[in-house]
Amino acid sequence: xxxxxxxxxxxxxxxxxxxxxxxxxxxxxxxxxxxxxxxxxxxxxxxxxxxxxxxxxxxxxxxxxxxxxxxxxxxxxxxxxxxxxxxxxxxxxxxxxxxxxxxxxxxxxxxxxxxxxx
Amino acid sequence: xxxxxxxxxxxxxxxxxxxxxxxxxxxxxxxxxxxxxxxxxxxxxxxxxxxxxxxxxxxxxxxxxxxxxxxxxxxxxxxxxxxxxxxxxxxxxxxxxxxxxxxxxxxxxxx
Numbered sequence: 001x002x003x004x005x006x007x008x009x010x011x012x013x014x015x016x017x018x019x020x021x022x023x024x025x026x027x028x029x030x031x032x033x034x035x036x037x038x039x040x041x042x043x044x045x046x047x048x049x050x051x052x053x054x055x056x057x058x059x060x061x062x063x064x065x066x067x068x069x070x071x072x073x074x075x076x077x078x079x080x081x082x083x084x085x086x087x088x089x090x091x092x093x094x095x096x097x098x099x100x101x102x103x104x105x106x107x108x109x110x111x112x113x114x115x116x117x118x
Numbered sequence: 119x120x121x122x123x124x125x126x127x128x129x130x131x132x133x134x135x136x137x138x139x140x141x142x143x144x145x146x147x148x149x150x151x152x153x154x155x156x157x158x159x160x161x162x163x164x165x166x167x168x169x170x171x172x173x174x175x176x177x178x179x180x181x182x183x184x185x186x187x188x189x190x191x192x193x194x195x196x197x198x199x200x201x202x203x204x205x206x207x208x209x210x211x212x213x214x215x216x217x218x219x220x221x222x223x224x225x226x227x228x229x
Contacts (some may be wrong), residue, residue, distance in 0.1 A: 003161070032217065042122070042204060042219035043162075056216060091162065095215065107152075107217065109162040 004094050004110035005074075012116045018081040019086070021113045025094030031055075032075040033107060034067060037089040047106075049075060082117045089114050120145045122207050124220035131195050132228050139190040139223045141179075141205030150208040151181055151188040152217070156199045165190075165203070175199070195227045 005024040013019050025032050031050055035043040048056040049069035060067065064082075069075040079086055093107040121144045131137055141150065153165040168172045168181040168188060179190045188205060205220040 031215070035217075035219075040221070042124075042221040043217070045216040045218065048216055059216070107165075107215070108164075111161045 004029075004092055004108055006090075006092050006110035006113050008113060009111060010114050010116070012118060013101045014072050014118055015080050015083060016081050019082050019115055019117075021077040021079075021090050021092075021115070023075040023077070023092030023094075023110060025092075026096075026108055029094035029096050029108075031095045031097070032069050033093045033095075034075075034077050035091045035093065035110075038090065039088070046077070057067070077079060079115075082115075087115055120149075120207060120209065120218050121193065122205050122218050122220035124203075124205055124223050127221070127224065128224045130226040130228065133197055134136045134194050137190075137192045137195045137199070137227075139203050139205075139225065141188045141190065141220060142184050143188065143205075143207050144185075145207060145209070147209065151179070152206045152208070153177070153179055153188075153190050154204045154206055154219075155201050156204070162204070195225075197227045197229055200225055200227045 004026055007022050011019055019023050033048050034046040035044045036046055045059040047060050047067045051069055052071055064080045066078045089112045091112045092110045122181045123142045125140055148205045151168040154162050155165045166172055177190055179188050181188050192206050202224050204222045206217040208217055
């Protein structure tokens with residue numbers, strides 16, 4: 001099992017462009033979480049998705065940010081019209097179906113995508 | 119609001135010395151607490167969780183509900199313990215599994 005995959009690992013965008021970050025969960029995992037880490041801060045929850053459903057988006061900025069986890073393919077975090085303040089490391093985590101977990105909350109993290117907005 | 123506080127950004131010790139990484143939380147319910155570790159150039163990984171009451175790589179952490187703390191301890195630090203350590207809280211609700219992280223403590227273990 002290759003673990004949670006994220007690509008690209010580094011992404012540079014100019015202000016106003018769109019950024020698309022991809023996350024492929026571990027095999028058999030049906031839950032995906034996105035976190036953002038600003039410089040000198042801890043990871044902050046953004047959104048929690050299951051296949052084709054957004055379960056909790058309480059941490060998502062109200063504008064420009066969206067996330068999806070389609071039936072087929074990776075989860076996508078999309079940031080439209082990026083601004084300098086969006087520069088951060090974006091981490092994806094996945095977990096298995098609830099009944100398959102060793103403990104209730106069990107998240108496996110990807111290596112992250114570092115977004116730089118110039 | 120739920121919050122996790124790690125007061126130390128950096129903790130430096132010599133090999134063989136005891137280590138305690140502090141973590142305090144604020145949450146009115148019954149949270150689940152975790153310690154995650156990130157070694158250099160590696161991804162974030164779970165170190166231990168309070169419900170398991172386990173010792174991993176010599177580290178232990180006890181949940182103290184009275185003091186709302188979940189400090190990470192190791193009696194004798196090793197150089198390979200040098201890493202970034204994050205304390206995290208889960209609300210334990212079934213409608214969301216989001217983790218709330220502290221800002222992290224960098225542990226440096228000198229030879």
